Amino acid sequence: MLPSPTTADDRVSTARAAATSFVTTSGPGTGTRPSRDHLRSTVAEYLARHPVERDALSGLLAALEGEEDPTHRASLPGHITCCGVVIDADGQVLHVEHKASGLLLTPGGHVEAGDAxxxxxxxxEIAEETGIPPTGLVLTPEFGRTPIDVDVHRIEADEAKGEGPHEHYDFRFAFRLAAADGPDLVLQEEEVSGAVWLPQHEVRSPTLRAKLHDAALEGTVAPVNASAVIHDGQGRYLLHLRDVKPGIWAPGCWDLLGGGREPEDATPLDTVVRELREEAGLEIPDLQPYAVDHVTGTDGTLVPVQLFTGEWHGDPGTLTLTEGQLLAWRSPEQLPYLTMLPSTRQLLERHAAERLAWHAAERLACHTDDTVSTAGARWARTVVASAPPGTEPHIVGVHLVLEQDGKVLLGLRHPDSAYAGGMWHVLAGHCEYESATACLVREAYEEAGLVIRQDDLTLVHTVHAVDRPGDRPRIQLFFRARAWEGTPELREPDKTVSWRYEDVDGLPDAIVPYTRAALEGIRAGRPYTEMGWSR
Structure with a gap:
């Protein structure tokens, strides 16, 4: 049974407003349509992936060289249509039932004036037919702005519309829902009678079904861009002054180096390494994941950006810049006076504050107050002065509960490890001067090559423990990951010699005791455990 369309006036008008707003800003001006160069480049990108389909698209290729506009619905013997392949968190594909035909189809239709x-x-078309705005969608890193499928199908004559038989060259673009639960659908009452999410093996179009099968697209949202926060260790940041061109990201602004994921990039790290090399001939060793930022792209979709950090001490003037106007070092004091997106400025200010605090805390811990910078010393004195008498600093540990097929990921500690040698343990680490979720994101990548967003981590258990009387107490935080990217790798073989998924009901005997207590507590629905404290 197909769900009935939502008819609440306020929600319908909101969705229509979102669609209208996007249309009016999607091109340089009213009446803008896709250019021939755009059409040719899009087809070329598609055929580069599917060269065997060239003969099947011969009619489309001929239309691209004809006199008529191939995107106009009056163009014969065929014209271009577009649709959206919207994939939810479970990997299902959204279909709508069209009143005129009674068919279940992915949302789509003809190209209109205003579609650049x-x-x-x-x-x-997605916004109009389903109420899902562009900001509720994320492009897939596997396909980006290249269609996942281009299907050719015949449309019979429609005397009521005065249309003879013709062909549709249907360009299909893949998206994931930006949020796990997804927005409520607001269906276009005049054209759509219902909607349903279908498993990929039940997708109605055979060609699309085959492409989805080959691509093995899941519903997990993954970063589609990657950028680098490059600093010199002394508080300065390497920034890129971008060209002033319409249609590009942040035109005329100072920004980070980086860009979109390409088909040859297996991970976001591959993307940022390639972009640094292509844009500036820059090689940064030991890039580390920092955070996942979310921005609105030039097409209106939500863009998850994996941010990395790295240190470099060179002269920007010696680099070969292939994009933009200038590379230069800029200090945090200069940021308010630069043309820059607010999100980029806030990101750099946050990073600068974190590094200042971290260095101050590190030097304070080493009792080298005479080497602390003036600002760092003020911060350190504030921390010491604000601590109430009798306060006992605690060590904070973070732990990853990564579940697959009802099992949890465990790592076997190296026999010579300083802690828990020869025992099984979840992926874990100690917080530096950083938030707990930022620490776990960093540790997951450093230890196992896993890319996880902070927003995909949920605290599921806390262990407050002391190993022996007189030891420093520890707060052990266990976070469940809702989504991640990558397969566990042995990135630190001196610490972990094996990764394995284990059934919680059959945990190994040689497992860290507080880890066993936490996993059993999670299974029983308990949020908290104390260990080692006398009562």
Whole structure:
């Protein structure tokens, strides 16, 4: 049974407003349609992935060289249409039931005036037919702005519309829902009678079904861009002054180096390494994940950006810049006076504050107050002065509960490890001057090559423990990951010699005791455990 369309006036008008707003801003001006160059480049990108389909698309290729506009619905013997392949968190694909035909189809339709690109046409159709705005969607890193499928199908004559038989060249773009639960659908009452999410093996279009099967697209949202926060260790940041061009990201602004994921990039790290090399001939060793930021892209979709940090001490003037106007070192004091997106400025200010605090705390711990900078010394004195008498500092540990097929990921500690040698333990680490979730994101990548967003971590258990009387107390935080990218790797073989998924009901005998207590507590629905304290 198909769900009935939502008819609340306020929600319908909100969705329509979102669609209209996107249409009016998707091109340089009213009446803008996709250019021939855009159409040719899009088809070329698609055929580069599927060269065997060139003959099947011969009619489309001929239309691209004809006199008529191939995106106009009056163009014969065929014209271009666009649709959106919207994938939810469970990997299902959204279909809508069209009143006119009674068919279940992915949301889509004809290109209209105001659609500057084929992707813009697909996004507009999704918003109009289902109420999902572009900001509720994320492009897939596997396909980006390249169609996942281009299907050719015949449309029979429609005397009521005065249309003869013709072909549709249907460009299909893949998106994931930005949020796990997804937005409520607001269906277009005049054209759509219902909607349903279908498993990929039940997708109605055979060609799309085959492409989805080959791509093995899941519902997990993954970063589609990667950028680098490059600093010199002395508080300065390497920034890129971008070109002033319409349609590009942050035109005329100072920004980070980085860019979009390409088909050859297996991970976001591959993306940022390639982008640094291509944009500036820059090689940064030991790049580390810092955070996942979310921005609105030039097409209106939500763009998850994996941010990395790295240190470099060179002269920007010696680099070969292939994009933009200038590379230069800029200090935090200069940021308020630069043309820059507010999100980028806030990111750099946060990073600068974290490094200042971290260095101050490190030097304080080493009792080298005479080497602390003036600002760092003020911060350190504030921390010491604000601690109430009798306060006992605690060590904070973070732990990853990564579950797959009802089992949890455990690592076998190296026999010579300083802690728990030869025992099984979840992926874990100690907090530096950073938030607990930021620490776990960092540790997951450093130890196992896993990319996890902070927003995908949920605290599921806390262990407050002391190993022996007189030892420093520890607060052990266990976070469950809702989504992640990558397969566990042995990135630190001196610490972990094996990763394995284990059934919680059959945990190894040689497992860290507080880890066993936490996993059993999670299974029983208990949020808290105390260990080692006398009562």
């Amino acid at each position: 690109t084929l992707l813009a046409a697909a996004l507009r």
